[in-house]
Amino acid sequence: MTVDSSAARKPRRSAAGKAGTTGSKTGTTGDTTGATGTKRTTRTAARKGAEPELVQLLTPEGKRVKNAEFDAYVAGITPEELRGLYRDMVLTRRFDAEATALQRQGELGLWASLLGQEAAQIGSGRATREDDYVFPTYREHGVAWCRGVDPTNLLGMFRGVNNGGWDPNSNNFHLYTIVIGSQTLHATGYAMGITKDGADSAVIAYFGDGASSQGDVAESFTFSAVYNAPVVFFCQNNQWAISEPTEKQSRVPLYQRAQGFGFPGVRVDGNDVLACLAVTKWALERARAGEGPTLVEAFTYRMGAHTTSDDPTRYRGDEERQAWEAKDPILRLRRYLEASNHADEGFFAELETESEALGKRVREAVRAMPDPDHYAIFENVYADGHALVDEERAQFAAYQASFADEGGR
Amino acid sequence: MAEKMAMAKAINESLRHALDADPKVLVMGEDVGKLGGVFRVTDGLQKDFGESRVIDTPLAESGIVGAAIGLALRGYRPVVEIQFDGFVFPAYDQIVTQLAKMHARSLGKVKMPVVVRIPYGGGIGAVEHHSESPEALFAHVAGLKIVSPSNASDAYWMMQQAIQSDDPVIYFEPKRRYWDKAEVDTEAIPAPLHKAQVVREGTDLTLAAYGPMVKLCQEVAAAAAEEGKSLEVLDLRSVSPLDFDAVQASVEKTRRLVVVHEAPVFFGSGGEIAARITERCFYHLEAPVLRVGGYHAPYPPARLEEEYLPDLDRVLDAVDRSLAY
Numbered sequence: 001m002t003v004d005s006s007a008a009r010k011p012r013r014s015a016a017g018k019a020g021t022t023g024s025k026t027g028t029t030g031d032t033t034g035a036t037g038t039k040r041t042t043r044t045a046a047r048k049g050a051e052p053e054l055v056q057l058l059t060p061e062g063k064r065v066k067n068a069e070f071d072a073y074v075a076g077i078t079p080e081e082l083r084g085l086y087r088d089m090v091l092t093r094r095f096d097a098e099a100t101a102l103q104r105q106g107e108l109g110l111w112a113s114l115l116g117q118e119a120a121q122i123g124s125g126r127a128t129r130e131d132d133y134v135f136p137t138y139r140e141h142g143v144a145w146c147r148g149v150d151p152t153n154l155l156g157m158f159r160g161v162n163n164g165g166w167d168p169n170s171n172n173f174h175l176y177t178i179v180i181g182s183q184t185l186h187a188t189g190y191a192m193g194i195t196k197d198g199a200d201s202a203v204i205a206y207f208g209d210g211a212s213s214q215g216d217v218a219e220s221f222t223f224s225a226v227y228n229a230p231v232v233f234f235c236q237n238n239q240w241a242i243s244e245p246t247e248k249q250s251r252v253p254l255y256q257r258a259q260g261f262g263f264p265g266v267r268v269d270g271n272d273v274l275a276c277l278a279v280t281k282w283a284l285e286r287a288r289a290g291e292g293p294t295l296v297e298a299f300t301y302r303m304g305a306h307t308t309s310d311d312p313t314r315y316r317g318d319e320e321r322q323a324w325e326a327k328d329p330i331l332r333l334r335r336y337l338e339a340s341n342h343a344d345e346g347f348f349a350e351l352e353t354e355s356e357a358l359g360k361r362v363r364e365a366v367r368a369m370p371d372p373d374h375y376a377i378f379e380n381v382y383a384d385g386h387a388l389v390d391e392e393r394a395q396f397a398a399y400q401a402s403f404a405d406e407g408g409r
Numbered sequence: 410m411a412e413k414m415a416m417a418k419a420i421n422e423s424l425r426h427a428l429d430a431d432p433k434v435l436v437m438g439e440d441v442g443k444l445g446g447v448f449r450v451t452d453g454l455q456k457d458f459g460e461s462r463v464i465d466t467p468l469a470e471s472g473i474v475g476a477a478i479g480l481a482l483r484g485y486r487p488v489v490e491i492q493f494d495g496f497v498f499p500a501y502d503q504i505v506t507q508l509a510k511m512h513a514r515s516l517g518k519v520k521m522p523v524v525v526r527i528p529y530g531g532g533i534g535a536v537e538h539h540s541e542s543p544e545a546l547f548a549h550v551a552g553l554k555i556v557s558p559s560n561a562s563d564a565y566w567m568m569q570q571a572i573q574s575d576d577p578v579i580y581f582e583p584k585r586r587y588w589d590k591a592e593v594d595t596e597a598i599p600a601p602l603h604k605a606q607v608v609r610e611g612t613d614l615t616l617a618a619y620g621p622m623v624k625l626c627q628e629v630a631a632a633a634a635e636e637g638k639s640l641e642v643l644d645l646r647s648v649s650p651l652d653f654d655a656v657q658a659s660v661e662k663t664r665r666l667v668v669v670h671e672a673p674v675f676f677g678s679g680g681e682i683a684a685r686i687t688e689r690c691f692y693h694l695e696a697p698v699l700r701v702g703g704y705h706a707p708y709p710p711a712r713l714e715e716e717y718l719p720d721l722d723r724v725l726d727a728v729d730r731s732l733a734y
Contacts, residue, residue, distance in 0.1 A: 133482075163514035174482070175514055179506050185472055186507070189479020196461055197483070216503070219472035226467055380517040381551050383575035387603070387650040389551070 052253045054299050055279050056269040060327040062335025064274075073278035073285075079342035085126060085273050086337060087351055089118040089330045092142040094355040095151045098362045099141075099158070103308040107366050108158045112139045116271070116303030119329030120236050122146060123276025124204065124298070127284055131172065131201040133194075135187040138176040139236075140206050147173040151358075152365040161372050181207055181214030184233060188220045191229035191287070202287035203231040204280070210241025212257065213249045221261040221293070230287035232280065233258075233295045236270060238302035243315040255297035263293045270300025271329040301327075374400065411594040417450050417587040419561035420526075422595065423568035424451060424488060428458045434572060435480060437464040438473060438490030438526075447492055448528060448587055470500035477523050478507055486522045486572060494529040495538025501546075508577045509552030520575040524568075529557075530621045530671045531718055532585035534711040541708050542672035547579045548649040548681075555648040556602060557581035559623035561591040563646060566599035574602070581648075583621035603647040605655035611641035614665035614731055617656055617682060619645040622669045622719060629724045640728065648678055656682060657689045664695040665731045669719050674702040696734035699727045 055070055096114050103111040114121060117139070125146030128134060136143055144154055149171050156165035157176065164175035177183040187205030194201050211217055212235060224231050237254055239246055246254070258265030264286075268279040276298055283294035301324040305312050337343040378393040414422070427434045436451055436458075442465035445452030455463035466473050470491055477487035491497045497504075504525065511521050531540030548555045554576050558564040564582070571578040600606060608623065609630050616626040623644045630640040643659050645651060660666050666686055668679035679700035686698055701719045709717045 162516060163510075165516060167518040168482070168515060169518065175511075175519075177507075179502070182475065182503065182507050185475025185503065186479040186482060188472075189476035189481075190483045191479070192476060193480045193483030193485055196485070215499075216471055216475060219467070219469040219475065222467050222469060223472050223476050380513045380515075382554070383512050383517070383520050386554070386576075387652075387654075 052255075052267055054267040054269045055275050056272050057274040057278060058269075058272045058332050058336055060271070060332050062332045062339060064336060064340075067275075067278075070275065070278040070282060073281040074274055077274075077277075079337075079340075082333070082337060083343050083347060085122055085277070086330070086333050086343070087354075088122040088126065088142070088145060089273065089333065090351055090355055091358055092118050092122065092145050093330065094359050095145070095362055096141055098359040099155060100304070100308060102155075102363065102366050103158070108155060108308075109160045110158050110307050110309060112158075112307045113302075113304040114139050114141050116301045116324065116329070117236055117238055117298075118142055119273035119333075120234075120270040120276050120298035120300045123273040123278075124206075124234050124280040124296070127277050127280035128204060129201070129284070131199070132284065133172045133174070133187070133190055133201065133203045135174045135183040135190070135203065135205045136176055137180065137183070137206050137208060137211070138178050139208075140176070143206065144171075144173055147171040149173050152362055152369075155362070155366050156369065159366060159369055161369055162376075180211035181216040181220075183207070184211075184217050184220035185223070187231050187233075188224045188227075188229050191224065191231040191293075192227050194230055195227070200288045201230070202284045203229075204234050204284070205231060206234050206236065208235065208241065209237040209239065209246045209249055209254060210244065211235075212237075212254050221258070221263075221295075224293040225261045225263050228290065228292040230290070231293045232283040232287055233293060234280065235295065235297045236300055237297050238270075238300050240302050240306070240312075240316065242306040242310060243312075253297070255295055258293075258295035261293075263295065265295040265297065267297045267299055270298030271324075271327045271332070273329055273333055300329075410596060411592055413590050414561055414593050415588050415590050416558070416561040416564045416582070417448055419565040419591075419593050420450050420568055420582065421452055421454070422593070423565045424454060425457070426595070427488070427569065427572045428454060428462060431486065431572075432462075433484060433486045435462050435464060435485050435487045436490070437466050437477065437487055439466055439468050439492050441465060441490050446490060448584065450526075450528075450582070450587075451490065470496055470498075471503050474500040474503040474508060474523075474525065478503065478511070478521065481521050481523050482519065486524075488524040488526060488572060491525060491527045493535075493539045494527055494541040494543055497525075497527055497543065500525075504547070504553070504577075504579070505550050509550045511552075512576070513552060521577045522572070522575050523577045524571045524574075524580050525577070526580045526582060528584040528587075529581045530583050530585060531708060531714050532621065532671075534714070536711070537708070540711075540714065542581075542670065542703065544579075544581055544648050544670075545672055545677045548651075548678060552577065553649060554578045554603070555581065556646060557583065557620035557648065558646065559583065559586065559608075559618075559620055559644050561589065562593045562597075563644075565593045565595065566597070567602055567646065570599065570602040581620055585621050586624065589624070603650050603652060605643050605645045605647070605652035607641060607655075607659065608644045609640070609642040611639040611663065613639045613663055614667065614728055615641045615643055615656070615659040615663045616667050616669060616724070616728075617643045617645055617659075618669040619648060621671060625719065625721065625724065626669055629721055629728065632721060632725060633728060638728065638732065651678070651682065653682075653685050653689065656686055660686055660690045661693045664693050665734075666694075666698045667701060667724065667727045667731055668698065669701045669724055669727075670703075671718055672702055673705055674700045675705045677702055696731045699731050701727045 121142030
């Protein structure tokens with residue numbers, strides 16, 4: 001549900017520059033009890049009874065439901081495109097599972113699984129245009145897939161051979177950012193640059209429910225609103241920031257944060273790829289049309305651990321996961337594809353084969369990934385060089401050479 | 410064309426030239442637009458280059474630097490102003506974690522031509538958080554370059570060079586010297602950005618300083634000359650990289666070194682210089698390298714700052730101690 005559902009239909013640049021005109025109508029908000037500062041017990045009771053509505057186009061059972069505001073954004077979608085979304089999600093999940101396995105085998109030092117968040121990432125990722133720019137956290141493997149970043153490139157930093165390793169400008173997909181929330185400001189600055197260039201590209205910044213507490217995220221909301229920057233803030237609320245539930249981050253549903261900054265916020269079913277696609281397209285179109293930033297809260301669930309180093313059994317129960325399994329993003333699209341005869345057994349079988357081939361390719365690529373040259377420590381510290389780096393590289397070389405001498409005699 | 414101007418005006422002229430020469434150069438910060446900055450360093454720039462290029466920002470330092478990083482990713486060359494030294498820390502994370510590391514973590518694919526201007530140092534009777542010298546906190550971070558001009562001419566040229574740099578440069582402006590005038594030749598061939606300069610030749614001892622302390626050291630050298638002591642004054646200009654070759658050359662001649670800065674001595678740049686010069690010049694030194702600077706205490710209230718800051722007598726005292734070895 002939108003904070004300001006009328007914003008979607010506003011004409012280009014309609015009073016968007018004036019503070020308080022967007023997102024100021026609160027008539028359609030869901031439960032706002034939490035914002036009133038009532039006693040905690042009251043609030044909890046109220047929230048349990050009335051979670052805010054979210055935009056949903058596919059039910060967990062795979063039924064297509066109508067949505068007056070957002071249907072238009074997926075109206076022309078073809079069966080082939082639907083199969084494409086399904087393929088993206090399946091392959092992303094397969095890649096993710098392979099990476100988790102590679103960590104268990106000692107080939108990766110760490111892995112941050114996206115299991116359960118495939119729809120949020122594929123839906124939003126497929127909404128972007130080639131000239132748009134994406135600022136990810138460290139878990140956007142599905143978005144990277146949509147942007148055409150080779151999945152094996154994502155693994156370098158988790159194997160420990162580099163701290164990034166792809167050229168952000170070749171796919172307009174920025175490096176993974178580990179310190180949470182920082183990239184929302186980079187996205188905002190980049191979007192300000194787009195406006196200065198007079199281009200109609202847009203930027204999408206990913207972050208999570210935990211990062212929503214960071215000052216940088218609040219500052220990026222302020223800056224993007226003040227400068228009317230073409231940026232979509234895509235918050236995957238996967239319910240858990242390592243061990244802390246969303247209740248530890250906010251007393252209002254996260255999408256409602258946008259209202260105070262003067263731009264619209266929407267909560268979308270993050271396990272519904274179609275809804276994520278539609279809502280993100282809408283938000284990106286607003287950005288392109290000069291209507292400024294949008295906050296999309298994709299309500300989803302982190303099915304796995306925070307990372308391979310985490311042990312979720314210490315802070316959450318199985319029943320919660322089981323409840324979310326019933327809302328699985330891949331299963332619901334499969335049900336829809338099958339019920340509407342958009343995909344046959346051959347498609348699923350072929351995808352299974354492709355999926356296994358991807359797993360094998362990733363496995364082999366990681367195992368073949370060489371350790372970096374020792375001198376990589378000193379590479380690229382500066383663009384224009386630095387006397388101290390040169391001096392220390394030379395000292396390091398001399399030290400290394402002292403071993404070579406011993407070995408040679 | 411050579412003209413006598415104050416340091417603040419020289420920086421203003423330098424920014425004006427950069428804005429004029431390269432449409433990708435932006436100036437952004439708190440009050441830099443209509444007001445022209447609290448020290449008027451950006452005076453008139455917004456009027457001439459427009460609000461899109463000289464940008465008044467929300468009062469959020471992390472936001473200013475974070476947005477500048479994004480603008481740099483888009484191909485811009487932002488020059489951001491942090492209004493006062495003590496206000497930089499909300500942006501410290503963006504500077505240290507993001508700005509400094511972006512080039513390395515992108516394996517050289519992404520350049521970060523961002524200049525962070527910080528008016529710094531004391532001596533103007535300011536309130537808390539307006540007189541600090543945090544340069545060592547930045548010099549410790551690989552990926553950043555740290556410079557500080559001591560005079561109007563260097564201020565002009567070093568700003569030109571900082572803007573042209575593809576690396577992030579923290580440009581520390583000695584605010585107590587903003588109104589000091591010097592000849593600025595805008596058609597001269599400038600010295601390299603990260604090279605030190607001997608501003609007074611001497612034979613008995615080297616005084617090394619940068620930014621606001623260079624002028625003091627020149628005064629110290631003049632006073633010492635009256636007592637028959639010949640002091641060499643080295644303007645380091647750049648803290649990272651630091652021109653150790655120049656310090657070494659001077660110390661090999663004078664055999665004695667005193668480093669002067671406003672920042673606290675403990676873990677300050679003087680300590681690093683002392684350690685490296687001891688390594689490089691061990692057999693040349695006639696005395697241990699001495700340091701004169703602030704104390705390990707919060708910058709004091711203005712009525713006490715004269716006791717806290719290095720002054721003529723404190724530096725002369727260190728000179729005497731060094732010469733007594």
